[in-house]
Amino acid sequence: MLGYLVLATVCLASALADPMANKLRPRQLDEFSTGFMKEDGVLRGAAPECRDQLGWVYHKGNCYMFTSYHEPFLRAEELCNEVGGYLADVLTQEENDFIKSVLNVINPKDGTDYWLGGLDNNRDKELRWMTGEEMAFTNFINGEPAGNPYLHMNFDKGFSWDTKDDANDKDNGFVCKRKA
Numbered sequence: 329m330l331g332y333l334v335l336a337t338v339c340l341a342s343a344l345a346d347p348m349a350n351k352l353r354p355r356q357l358d359e360f361s362t363g364f365m366k367e368d369g370v371l372r373g374a375a376p377e378c379r380d381q382l383g384w385v386y387h388k389g390n391c392y393m394f395t396s397y398h399e400p401f402l403r404a405e406e407l408c409n410e411v412g413g414y415l416a417d418v419l420t421q422e423e424n425d426f427i428k429s430v431l432n433v434i435n436p437k438d439g440t441d442y443w444l445g446g447l448d449n450n451r452d453k454e455l456r457w458m459t460g461e462e463m464a465f466t467n468f469i470n471g472e473p474a475g476n477p478y479l480h481m482n483f484d485k486g487f488s489w490d491t492k493d494d495a496n497d498k499d500n501g502f503v504c505k506r507k508a
């Protein structure tokens with residue numbers, strides 16, 4: 329009891345000594361952090377910035393763009409290419425969780441799915457990332473891959489992955505990615 333009281337007193341005292349200390353949320357910088365930012369005259373570390381076009385979101389060394397246009401698969405890849413990226417490859421559980429967490433916030437909840445850059449040209453149920461990265465991590469729903477060519481994150485499956493036969497489906501936005 330006395331311990332708690334002492335701790336509370338110490339916290340209170342330090343809070344009084346530095347009124348800002350209590351108001352700042354903890355900063356988490358990843359291993360790629362190189363930049364700096366300044367607020368109220370205080371310089372702090374910052375994540376790298378996604379430069380050159382507006383709208384990219386930084387995460388762990390990469391930049392992501394989440395687009396709600398409903399586009400065919402190949403057109404989505406072209407649009408990513410036009411802004412220096414590619415349809416996203418998703419290489420780790422952590423990256424998959426990040427993308428899902430963003431989609432769970434920004435998705436209009438109308439059932440829109442999101443193309444990823446996975447392709448099964450020859451329909452042999454082995455997909456490849458169009459980037460050439462090895463598809464070591466996957467998040468397929470049961471029964472996938474089903475031998476359809478085009479990979480997407482399916483709204484109705486919590487954005488887990490399945491494949492579509494029709495590249496021209498009109499219910500799919502897309503996620504672009506590029507190096508930060």
Ligand SMILES: [Ca+2]
Nearest residue numbers: 441497499500
């Ligand atoms: Ca779809």
Ligand SMILES: [Ca+2]
Nearest residue numbers: 448450452454
């Ligand atoms: Ca294949």
Ligand SMILES: [Ca+2]
Nearest residue numbers: 441482483484
């Ligand atoms: Ca769907």
